[in-house]
Amino acid sequence: MSDAVDLLIIGAGPAGMAAALAAAPSGARIALLDDNPLPGGQIWRDGPHAELPPKAREMRARLDACANVRRHAGCKVIALAGPKRLLLEDAERGWLLAYDKLILCTGARELLLPFPGWTLPGVTGAGGLQALIKGGLPVDGERLVIAGSGPLLLASAATAKARGARLGRIAEQASLGAVGRFASALWAWPNKAWQALELFDATYRTGSHVLAALGSERLEGVRLQVGKRVEEIACERLACGFGLVPNTQIGEALGCALSDGAIRVDAWQASSLADHYAAGECTGFGGSELALAEGAIAGHAAVGMLAEARALWPQRQRWQGFADHLNRAFALDPALRRLAQPDTLVCRCEDVPLSAIGGRRGWTEAKLSSRCGMGACQGRVCGSAAQFLFGWQPPAPRPPFSPARISTLAKLADAAESQAPDLSSARTPG
Amino acid sequence: MPELLLDGRPLRVADGTSVAAALALGGDGCARTSVSGQRRAPLCGMGICQECRVSIDGVRRLACQTLCRDGMRVETRP
Ligand SMILES: Cc1cc2nc3c(=O)[nH]c(=O)nc-3n(C[C@H](O)[C@H](O)[C@H](O)COP(=O)(O)OP(=O)(O)OC[C@H]3O[C@@H](n4cnc5c(N)ncnc54)[C@H](O)[C@@H]3O)c2cc1C
Ligand code: FES
Numbered sequence: 001m002s003d004a005v006d007l008l009i010i011g012a013g014p015a016g017m018a019a020a021l022a023a024a025p026s027g028a029r030i031a032l033l034d035d036n037p038l039p040g041g042q043i044w045r046d047g048p049h050a051e052l053p054p055k056a057r058e059m060r061a062r063l064d065a066c067a068n069v070r071r072h073a074g075c076k077v078i079a080l081a082g083p084k085r086l087l088l089e090d091a092e093r094g095w096l097l098a099y100d101k102l103i104l105c106t107g108a109r110e111l112l113l114p115f116p117g118w119t120l121p122g123v124t125g126a127g128g129l130q131a132l133i134k135g136g137l138p139v140d141g142e143r144l145v146i147a148g149s150g151p152l153l154l155a156s157a158a159t160a161k162a163r164g165a166r167l168g169r170i171a172e173q174a175s176l177g178a179v180g181r182f183a184s185a186l187w188a189w190p191n192k193a194w195q196a197l198e199l200f201d202a203t204y205r206t207g208s209h210v211l212a213a214l215g216s217e218r219l220e221g222v223r224l225q226v227g228k229r230v231e232e233i234a235c236e237r238l239a240c241g242f243g244l245v246p247n248t249q250i251g252e253a254l255g256c257a258l259s260d261g262a263i264r265v266d267a268w269q270a271s272s273l274a275d276h277y278a279a280g281e282c283t284g285f286g287g288s289e290l291a292l293a294e295g296a297i298a299g300h301a302a303v304g305m306l307a308e309a310r311a312l313w314p315q316r317q318r319w320q321g322f323a324d325h326l327n328r329a330f331a332l333d334p335a336l337r338r339l340a341q342p343d344t345l346v347c348r349c350e351d352v353p354l355s356a357i358g359g360r361r362g363w364t365e366a367k368l369s370s371r372c373g374m375g376a377c378q379g380r381v382c383g384s385a386a387q388f389l390f391g392w393q394p395p396a397p398r399p400p401f402s403p404a405r406i407s408t409l410a411k412l413a414d415a416a417e418s419q420a421p422d423l424s425s426a427r428t429p430g
Numbered sequence: 431m432p433e434l435l436l437d438g439r440p441l442r443v444a445d446g447t448s449v450a451a452a453l454a455l456g457g458d459g460c461a462r463t464s465v466s467g468q469r470r471a472p473l474c475g476m477g478i479c480q481e482c483r484v485s486i487d488g489v490r491r492l493a494c495q496t497l498c499r500d501g502m503r504v505e506t507r508p
Contacts, residue, residue: 035477037497038446042476048444048451074495091491109478121460121471131475132494135448138455217469218458348473348481351466376480381473403480403490 013041015280015295016105022299094408122219126241140164182329286323349375
């Protein structure tokens, strides 16, 4: 027997939580699932070193009070199991869940680019470091350098400083002109201007980027290009993030059309596939306010509350303006394509160096000749990097979407009337 | 305050601590050894990169998406 709901929401960040709250008054049976142990997504990630804002706590409390919203934490989507049915897995079990409507709120991940030394312990993503610290990673007294692009660098720095890290430098690749234009237009979104002022740090430099992480067994320092100078800074931690990449994997596998690498949606947040909606950063980067507005529109629309959905259009438009402004300011400098050297590992799962894939004509050829992208992350790190480095189209998602237990995969056999997905790559290497 | 076993050594951590954080609290922070023999530590902190995979009570799990629980046995990959 398979389990069924009226509305399934994948991702419990701001967009997914807003979608569930917007749809709940309809009385529909709703399931909200997320692969993290606690709800909140990226910005409201909870943990021993996290301080949740009142808005997040209020939304969590309201969700707790909705008897028709089931929450599945620590739960991943493993495969499609026939029309409107998914194979899921959590720590205890694998099971099939059928749905009538689906809202994808899968958010975004960081763009991580290869540079010499980036595999050394001590090097993390920028948002990655923030997430690890919220989960209890100690950084007290550690020297830290943050590099990459976008406002996430400042947010990550603020979290690390609050936990006692000593910040040596924030290196933003965008030019002073671009960042200046961004900052001077913030008056249109006053709360964002306040946030920027609060987060600003004296070590912040524009037109700067990482050249190499230094060290043998673990990180000992970093070499940076700071304007026209090369600077070396001793540090125990380096956090690098180059912007965000929408998580489109599940949407793509279902058959939702993409545009500009994000799930394409209409004014109701409906995707190209009937009964399938998408909201938040899987439809393009925009920050939590936009994710909340989009999530609520999708939630209302999915249960037929069209007037309520339409009432939120102006709010979405306002925050979309902010998102467009942000994305223009932090466009990546093509010089970052030259950071990786021939011996720099591009694929960290299979340890494939740049020299083994540079010069190939595309992703498929690189993969067949080198195993690049065939490891446990399934190309979610190196595929996005190769898209920036070489302009290659990232690999099409294949099940299992996450490494899964054999006992879970066996459940696909229960999906009798569905076509069995290709499981030739079902066991991912340890 | 759950107490877990990290590579056989007892470690007590604050409630809500991720296993990824526990690797640094009770060891060198590394989770695994790569196919070419490099030590690796959590990178993305959010379930994408798979660099943090460890064995938890005998099952392969992501350290960054697992909370520490009392009596949990965590083995890193030498
Ligand atoms: C690492 C990181 C840190 C960030 N920190 C900040 C910050 O400090 N301040 C700020 O203003 N903005 C921050 N952002 C931007 C932030 O993403 C947005 O402001 C906001 O969180 C977007 O909301 P969302 O609901 O669209 O997506 P998210 O918050 O990303 O939520 C998506 C959720 O879906 C889950 N998920 C994805 N795929 C699956 C799947 N297949 N199965 C199950 N669950 C899945 C994810 O684990 C996640 O919990 C950060 C982004 C990242 C990537
Ligand atoms: S640190 Fe990347 S998956 Fe856990």
